Amino acid sequence: MSSKRPKSKEAKKTKGKGHPDYIFPLVLTSATQEMFGCRADEDVTGENPYKLLKKEDIIKDMKTRASVSDFSPLKQLVLDYPEDELLLVFDRDFTYGQSFYLVLTVEAKENILKPSVEADEEQMKDEEEEEEEEMIVPKTPESHPWISLGSEKEIEEESVTESRPRLRYKISPLLRRCGAPVCFSDRSAEDGKEGFVECPSYQDKSFSIIEMEKDMAIQASSDTKHSSTQTLWKYPKNMWTQYEPREFSPEEKEHHLQSKNLKNFITSVLIRFEISLQQNYITDVFCDDWTALCEDDAALTGKTETQLKEYQTFMDLHFSKEKTISQVHWHPTISGVIAVAMTERLSLEERIDNSTKLLLNPSYILFWNFTDPINPQLQLECPDDVLCFQFCPSDPNIIAGGCMNGQVVLWDISAHVERLQDTRSNSKNISNKLVIFQDKNNVTPVVRYCAVSGIENGHKAPITDIQWLPETFELSKIGIPVENPSRISVQLVTCAPDCCVLFWDLRPPRVMSHSLTDVKQKSEEKPLENPHGVPNTFKHLNLTWKPFIRVSLPKIGSSGEYSPLKFSLRDNTVDCPSDKPLQNADREEGCGFAQLRVPSAKQQKPLENISTKLYVGTEDGELVYTDWKMEKDNDSGRLLSTKPIHRFLLHDTLVNTVSRSPFFKDIILMVCSFSFAIWKEGVTNGPILMSAFSKHMRTVGHWSLSRPAVFFIGKEDGSIEVWDLLQNTHEPSLNQNISSAGVTCIRTSSISSKQNLLAVSDRLGTLHILQIPWTLRRSSNSERQIVRKYFEKEEERLEYFEKRQIKHEKEKKEMEAEQQRKKTEPVMPLKQEEELEAEAQKEYEQFLALEKDILKNMGLLNETEDSLDM
Amino acid sequence: MAMAIVGSTVVNGRPIGFVGMWLGSAEVEDTLKRIQGINGVIGTIVVNAEGIPIKTTLDNSTTVQYAGLLHQLTMKARSTVRDIDPQNDLTFLRIRSKKHEIMVSTDKEYLLIVIQNPAE
Numbered sequence: 010m011s012s013k014r015p016k017s018k019e020a021k022k023t024k025g026k027g028h029p030d031y032i033f034p035l036v037l038t039s040a041t042q043e044m045f046g047c048r049a050d051e052d053v054t055g056e057n058p059y060k061l062l063k064k065e066d067i068i069k070d071m072k073t074r075a076s077v078s079d080f081s082p083l084k085q086l087v088l089d090y091p092e093d094e095l096l097l098v099f100d101r102d103f104t105y106g107q108s109f110y111l112v113l114t115v116e117a118k119e120n121i122l123k124p125s126v127e128a129d130e131e132q133m134k135d136e137e138e139e140e141e142e143e144m145i146v147p148k149t150p151e152s153h154p155w156i157s158l159g160s161e162k163e164i165e166e167e168s169v170t171e172s173r174p175r176l177r178y179k180i181s182p183l184l185r186r187c188g189a190p191v192c193f194s195d196r197s198a199e200d201g202k203e204g205f206v207e208c209p210s211y212q213d214k215s216f217s218i219i220e221m222e223k224d225m226a227i228q229a230s231s232d233t234k235h236s237s238t239q240t241l242w243k244y245p246k247n248m249w250t251q252y253e254p255r256e257f258s259p260e261e262k263e264h265h266l267q268s269k270n271l272k273n274f275i276t277s278v279l280i281r282f283e284i285s286l287q288q289n290y291i292t293d294v295f296c297d298d299w300t301a302l303c304e305d306d307a308a309l310t311g312k313t314e315t316q317l318k319e320y321q322t323f324m325d326l327h328f329s330k331e332k333t334i335s336q337v338h339w340h341p342t343i344s345g346v347i348a349v350a351m352t353e354r355l356s357l358e359e360r361i362d363n364s365t366k367l368l369l370n371p372s373y374i375l376f377w378n379f380t381d382p383i384n385p386q387l388q389l390e391c392p393d394d395v396l397c398f399q400f401c402p403s404d405p406n407i408i409a410g411g412c413m414n415g416q417v418v419l420w421d422i423s424a425h426v427e428r429l430q431d432t433r434s435n436s437k438n439i440s441n442k443l444v445i446f447q448d449k450n451n452v453t454p455v456v457r458y459c460a461v462s463g464i465e466n467g468h469k470a471p472i473t474d475i476q477w478l479p480e481t482f483e484l485s486k487i488g489i490p491v492e493n494p495s496r497i498s499v500q501l502v503t504c505a506p507d508c509c510v511l512f513w514d515l516r517p518p519r520v521m522s523h524s525l526t527d528v529k530q531k532s533e534e535k536p537l538e539n540p541h542g543v544p545n546t547f548k549h550l551n552l553t554w555k556p557f558i559r560v561s562l563p564k565i566g567s568s569g570e571y572s573p574l575k576f577s578l579r580d581n582t583v584d585c586p587s588d589k590p591l592q593n594a595d596r597e598e599g600c601g602f603a604q605l606r607v608p609s610a611k612q613q614k615p616l617e618n619i620s621t622k623l624y625v626g627t628e629d630g631e632l633v634y635t636d637w638k639m640e641k642d643n644d645s646g647r648l649l650s651t652k653p654i655h656r657f658l659l660h661d662t663l664v665n666t667v668s669r670s671p672f673f674k675d676i677i678l679m680v681c682s683f684s685f686a687i688w689k690e691g692v693t694n695g696p697i698l699m700s701a702f703s704k705h706m707r708t709v710g711h712w713s714l715s716r717p718a719v720f721f722i723g724k725e726d727g728s729i730e731v732w733d734l735l736q737n738t739h740e741p742s743l744n745q746n747i748s749s750a751g752v753t754c755i756r757t758s759s760i761s762s763k764q765n766l767l768a769v770s771d772r773l774g775t776l777h778i779l780q781i782p783w784t785l786r787r788s789s790n791s792e793r794q795i796v797r798k799y800f801e802k803e804e805e806r807l808e809y810f811e812k813r814q815i816k817h818e819k820e821k822k823e824m825e826a827e828q829q830r831k832k833t834e835p836v837m838p839l840k841q842e843e844e845l846e847a848e849a850q851k852e853y854e855q856f857l858a859l860e861k862d863i864l865k866n867m868g869l870l871n872e873t874e875d876s877l878d879m
Numbered sequence: 880m881a882m883a884i885v886g887s888t889v890v891n892g893r894p895i896g897f898v899g900m901w902l903g904s905a906e907v908e909d910t911l912k913r914i915q916g917i918n919g920v921i922g923t924i925v926v927n928a929e930g931i932p933i934k935t936t937l938d939n940s941t942t943v944q945y946a947g948l949l950h951q952l953t954m955k956a957r958s959t960v961r962d963i964d965p966q967n968d969l970t971f972l973r974i975r976s977k978k979h980e981i982m983v984s985t986d987k988e989y990l991l992i993v994i995q996n997p998a999e
Binding site for chain 1: 904906907910911913914917918919920925927929930931932933934943946947970971973975980982984986988989991993995997
């Protein structure tokens with residue numbers, strides 16, 4: 010306000026009252042206030058202090074109230090007022106001294122009214138502007154002159170100024186030293202303490218500066234922790250507990266048995282048990298009839314093939330010309346390998362004629378492998394034609410064969426087994442091997458026999474059958490089967506038409522020498538060395554081998570002997586291959602034979618359940634049942650074989666097969682040239698089954714290894730008959746032609762569980778491999794029982810027939826006797842009539858007496874009846 | 880009543896001193912023989928509550944094995960039945976296997992095991 014005074018130089022006359030001229034403060038009484046409607050704090054307030062009063066009202070008021078009116082001092086002014094309305098302003102703050110003031114001039118009124126509006130507007134604008142300014146742009150500070158507060162002194166103190174000009178010195182050595190030779194030497198700074206002044210650091214204990222502020226930075230990072238631990242390693246240890254069950258002593262048991270509780274319990278539960286047990290006995294509720302029914306018909310589903318399908322054929326071009334196959338065997342362990350014995354296809358006369366030529370062409374046993382149908386894998390050289398051979402059941406690398414000259418030959422093929430096994434595996438390798446080992450694959454290795462029996466001690470006729478004894482037993486000197494501790498087959502049986510069956514032992518014979526010198530001499534002798542390349546497995550036997558039992562077959566009822574062609578033992582290795590194929594495979598091959606010794610008779614333990622009887626098929630078509638045990642002849646003290654027990658004649662032709670069924674040990678199939686028969690061991694009446702004569706000669710027979718009712722017969726015209734006993738017993742179920750020449754041997758493969766291959770060899774030297782169809786391969790569950798029942802039925806039939814026959818004979822005899830009697834009795838003369846009458850009368854009187862007696866006994870007899878009778 | 884079923888010996892229902900006890904044992908024997916005589920029965924075992932065999936018709940090792948195993952199984956079966964309904968109790972257990980049928984009847988104190996080969 011005071012500053013505004015000198016500024017405003019407008020002519021505002023002040024009357025010393027402190028208010029401008031146009032303002033006239035006045036006091037309004039409350040009556041006046043009420044009259045004019047400007048009551049203080051009611052109509053006019055601090056905020057709204059303006060009130061427009063009408064001039065006429067004021068004049069009226071002045072007239073009415075004359076001097077009392079508040080407006081009286083303003084009379085003239087109000088009258089002069091130009092306009093109709095005067096502005097009365099409520100002066101709350103007593104700015105002009107009074108509570109109200111009147112604005113006298115029009116322009117002042119305008120100014121007050123408007124500026125208040127304008128001022129408001131201006132204020133508002135200012136405020137707005139200020140606000141805007143603050144929001145947008147901060148007010149730039151106005152520059153003011155600097156006021157010193159004493160800081161420049163500090164700065165002056167801190168700054169470094171030169172207080173004096175800098176001093177300059179120049180140091181130079183004396184002139185005489187310049188240019189003179191100098192000698193420098195090294196001096197270490199550490200030598201002596203005068204060279205330098207050191208100011209080492211030391212810990213100041215009086216250090217008292219405390220760090221007040223420290224710059225620090227914090228960063229969050231993931232917490233990692235390494236730790237490790239050592240575990241206790243406990244050794245695994247075997248632990249066991251031994252325990253036994255708790256049991257009652259007999260007294261306690263008795264006590265319990267006597268107790269009443271037990272009695273009550275048992276009697277109470279008895280009914281339940283009886284019901285359940287009877288239920289089970291009546292019918293089996295869990296038996297599924299549906300599945301049990303369809304099992305037998307499973308063979309009909311799907312596979313309809315019934316023919317034997319050709320799988321592969323083997324024919325060797327080099328060796329099979331003019332040769333025939335005499336026997337075929339599958340390798341017992343290696344699948345897909347088959348061994349074939351080739352012999353010359355000549356009759357006896359031709360052999361004699363060509364004997365010189367035959368000597369130059371040695372005969373062989375060939376090994377064929379399915380992977381290579383052209384080249385045989387192995388050739389075994391034989392001293393003569395081999396008619397039969399066999400793999401050793403405990404060691405398939407040993408092969409024994411019987412030759413035409415009566416010798417028994419042994420081969421050891423352990424060196425070449427890998428070759429047989431290698432080529433069995435994938436043939437892809439062969440192409441690789443061809444590059445490296447060309448020679449090996451082109452040339453078939455020839456294996457020479459490693460032992461051969463002595464000629465004078467063996468057979469004198471071609472050996473027609475050879476078999477190994479199973480490894481479960483061996484024979485002693487007199488033929489008693491004893492236990493075989495080594496579990497290796499060491500004994501062979503051979504037969505030939507020279508009327509004897511020989512037993513051979515592979516082990517070196519027991520030396521019966523008592524003196525030591527003899528033994529020494531024998532050991533000093535150089536043993537016969539086998540030629541190069543032949544293993545020395547049997548060199549102890551070579552050329553000196555002789556049989557230890559010779560069984561002869563004298564004829565029953567007549568002199569002479571039977572000439573065996575084939576034989577069959579009850580426990581043999583041919584027909585029934587053992588279930589566990591060769592547990593001894595990991596034993597070293599062959600070398601065990603030389604070390605084996607025939608044990609002494611005392612050590613051997615005889616086995617009870619081995620039958621010592623064998624069936625022999627002879628040249629004359631007979632089947633002879635004999636025992637191989639030797640008996641001591643009382644007269645001469647030598648060991649002689651017993652007479653055969655039975656002999657059956659079927660036909661007058663050669664027997665070519667005697668073979669036991671692999672399922673029934675007492676059923677034997679015997680095939681003669683035109684018929685075959687099935688015999689049962691122990692049944693002596695006749696064959697169980699006898700076939701009809703066939704048009705073509707039957708050359709070989711073989712049981713099927715998977716179905717008990719099936720066997721195969723090979724014929725001269727090259728066809729195979731398949732007989733199924735469940736279907737037909739009078740004709741074969743299948744007759745199929747295999748080749749053009751006669752069949753010489755049939756063998757079924759016995760290794761794989763599928764067992765679906767049939768090896769058939771023919772007279773031309775070709776080996777056919779056929780596939781057996783599903784129906785012939787798979788047996789139903791009850792087939793064995795059915796076949797057994799069939800055989801039993803047939804046996805009963807035979808018995809019945811025999812009984813019938815005996816009865817028939819008896820009847821016949823009786824009839825004859827009756828007839829005889831009739832003939833010999835004297836003819837009775839005609840009886841006289843009187844005599845007849847007398848006889849009749851006598852009889853009648855006898856009858857009357859009898860009647861009387863009876864009636865008397867019955868007490869019915871009295872006078873009246875007596876008279877009636879009369 | 881229970882006595883009448885056996886039929887062979889007549890007892891008053893009260894043991895007559897020593898004679899009565901002897902008769903009780905004979906009844907047990909008779910009943911067991913009767914069960915054993917039914918067609919197809921392989922063996923019979925009487926076992927006490929702890930699984931110790933009292934009387935058997937089989938050999939010792941088989942008996943002990945059957946008794947131990949079946950005792951455990953019976954206990955388990957009984958606890959199962961009683962868990963479902965505590966008022967209930969196991970009376971008869973029949974186990975049918977491929978080869979045999981084993982029947983077990985239980986009581987508070989004893990167990991009777993019968994092994995049968997069903998009709999085949």
